[in-house]
Amino acid sequence: MSRPSEREISVLVPPHLARLAPGDPGSVGPYVLIGRIGAGATGTVFAAVDPAEGGDPLVAVKVLHPWPLEEQSTLAYLHARLAALQGTDGRVYVPPITFDAAAERPWLALPYIPGVALDGFVREHGPLGRGRLIALAAALGEGLSALHSKEVAHGDLKPGDVLLCASGPRLLDCALPGEGELLGRTAWHWTAPERLAGGEPSPAADVFSWGAIAVFAATGRPPVEEEGASAATSPWLEGVPGELRPIVRRSLSEDPRDRPTVREVLGSTIAAWESISGSGAGPVQGTAVTQVLAREWRGISEPDRLPRLVRLGTDRRRTSGRAALVAGASVVALALVGGGGYAAYGALSGDGAPQAAPSPSPSSPVPSADESRQGPPVVRFDPAEQENPVEGPWVYTRVERAESAPATPAATIAPATWSEHWTPVDAEARAEAVITAETEVRCAQFCVPGPGYIEDGRGTYEMAGQDFIDYLSWGKPVIAEVEFADSEGEGDGPREVTRITELYPTPAR
Numbered sequence: 048m049s050r051p052s053e054r055e056i057s058v059l060v061p062p063h064l065a066r067l068a069p070g071d072p073g074s075v076g077p078y079v080l081i082g083r084i085g086a087g088a089t090g091t092v093f094a095a096v097d098p099a100e101g102g103d104p105l106v107a108v109k110v111l112h113p114w115p116l117e118e119q120s121t122l123a124y125l126h127a128r129l130a131a132l133q134g135t136d137g138r139v140y141v142p143p144i145t146f147d148a149a150a151e152r153p154w155l156a157l158p159y160i161p162g163v164a165l166d167g168f169v170r171e172h173g174p175l176g177r178g179r180l181i182a183l184a185a186a187l188g189e190g191l192s193a194l195h196s197k198e199v200a201h202g203d204l205k206p207g208d209v210l211l212c213a214s215g216p217r218l219l220d221c222a223l224p225g226e227g228e229l230l231g232r233t234a235w236h237w238t239a240p241e242r243l244a245g246g247e248p249s250p251a252a253d254v255f256s257w258g259a260i261a262v263f264a265a266t267g268r269p270p271v272e273e274e275g276a277s278a279a280t281s282p283w284l285e286g287v288p289g290e291l292r293p294i295v296r297r298s299l300s301e302d303p304r305d306r307p308t309v310r311e312v313l314g315s316t317i318a319a320w321e322s323i324s325g326s327g328a329g330p331v332q333g334t335a336v337t338q339v340l341a342r343e344w345r346g347i348s349e350p351d352r353l354p355r356l357v358r359l360g361t362d363r364r365r366t367s368g369r370a371a372l373v374a375g376a377s378v379v380a381l382a383l384v385g386g387g388g389y390a391a392y393g394a395l396s397g398d399g400a401p402q403a404a405p406s407p408s409p410s411s412p413v414p415s416a417d418e419s420r421q422g423p424p425v426v427r428f429d430p431a432e433q434e435n436p437v438e439g440p441w442v443y444t445r446v447e448r449a450e451s452a453p454a455t456p457a458a459t460i461a462p463a464t465w466s467e468h469w470t471p472v473d474a475e476a477r478a479e480a481v482i483t484a485e486t487e488v489r490c491a492q493f494c495v496p497g498p499g500y501i502e503d504g505r506g507t508y509e510m511a512g513q514d515f516i517d518y519l520s521w522g523k524p525v526i527a528e529v530e531f532a533d534s535e536g537e538g539d540g541p542r543e544v545t546r547i548t549e550l551y552p553t554p555a556r
């Protein structure tokens with residue numbers, strides 16, 4: 048990494064790094080934010096640099112959504128959980144480098160992991176072969192074992208939390224406040240029944256998720272495709288290699304007491320590997336898991352990072368706590384604009400120069416009741432209503448903005464609450480839509496940003512149809528304008544959607 052001047056550093060950034068959005072902070076704690084990596088149910092993940100870091104300065108900073116964090120007791124729980132994670136063995140699990148649970152918007156910083164998420168990898172390349180599958184299963188067992196030895200359970204393990212890197216799989220994340228109530232909608236394929244019923248994170252629930260992920264990695268499908276079906280008797284176990292099937296089946300037991308411990312999972316996985324490789328410890332030094340990875344983990348290529356010059360500005364003081372959000376010279380201006388709640392902003396462009404802020408929207412991004420009745424229909428996609436959230440067709444309901452909705456969108460509106468401000472035009476009338484790879488999707492600020500921010504006055508990003516389908520699987524009802532291929536009206540059968548534009552208010556800061 049070269050340092051051309053005190054105020055500029057060269058950073059290798061992730062490919063397709065999305066620009067910061069209006070309203071994003073320019074810095075968080077000591078970190079200067081340079082783009083958006085993605086977003087999930089609990090927060091937005093930014094690529095950031097630590098100006099004081101001499102080596103590779105790239106980190107991932109997750110800024111948490113505010114709505115579950117209003118109670119002091121929740122913040123105390125968050126602090127305790129992040130503190131416990133910090134000391135975890137980082138060979139597989141990725142623990143936070145640092146965090147601030149007392150900040151106005153609590154955040155945590157993690158090492159940047161240059162991997163490919165398991166769900167995307169399987170979607171693109173198909174199920175993992177037997178050797179690589181066993182290596183994945185062993186590494187995840189080791190990651191969970193490291194967490195459990197610190198008396199922390201992950202609580203929200205899903206394929207998107209597993210990054211496949213050249214050196215082996217890495218395990219991200221853990222359940223954060225607010226996530227429990229979303230699990231039934233966002234992650235029921237991967238979540239133990241007792242946790243879906245409101246139980247706390249536990250090692251036994253993590254073992255269930257381990258089994259569900261193993262099935263997915265082996266077959267390309269989750270172990271259950273219908274909510275409420277028993278994972279342990281699912282026919283999809285048939286695609287799991289025979290050596291792993293018994294331990295995977297036990298892991299998916301309904302009753303947590305019937306599940307193996309993580310130690311048993313690891314033991315059985317290593318035994319499965321020995322049975323296929325025909326040998327125990329070989330010339331490779333290290334733990335059994337290291338040996339499995341060394342033999343079986345080949346051919347995963349990480350996305351190339353791209354060089355970018357990042358200008359750090361003059362204010363390089365370390366800031367913390369509640370003052371952190373607007374510090375840092377990469378922020379040109381951060382000004383709330385009345386009504387629409389947009390903020391002028393300055394993101395760093397590829398050459399490191401601050402970009403001009405986009406013009407504030409002259410009107411609210413939230414359409415008024417009248418506006419919502421003009422133009423394309425506004426509909427609600429509710430993940431809870433989807434029979435097949437993976438393959439569709441996707442059920443939707445025509446909605447209109449409720450009279451009770453707050454006049455200004457700048458108020459704190461959590462995603463769940465936001466959709467309640469829209470009422471069905473006809474409560475009985477549900478229809479089905481087909482979303483394809485060709486469907487144009489404009490997703491609002493809350494979602495995982497795609498390659499391009501669209502200056503349409505609504506703070507939307509361009510995404511692919513598949514991204515939108517994934518987005519729905521987070522479990523949050525989505526309110527969106529839709530345009531159909533058959534613009535003339537609703538015939539029989541699902542209608543093909545040509546464009547989806549999510550409507551979402553500017554998040555409160």
Ligand SMILES: Nc1ncnc2c1ncn2[C@@H]1O[C@H](COP(=O)(O)OP(=O)(O)OP(=O)(O)O)[C@@H](O)[C@H]1O
Binds near residue numbers: 162
């Ligand atoms: N340390 C990291 N290095 C690289 N990418 C990361 C890192 N942490 C998260 N990401 C990526 O950022 C995106 C958003 O992550 P996030 O954890 O918010 O997603 P999620 O697991 O779907 O959400 P949640 O944890 O809120 O349920 C994902 O694509 C994830 O792979």
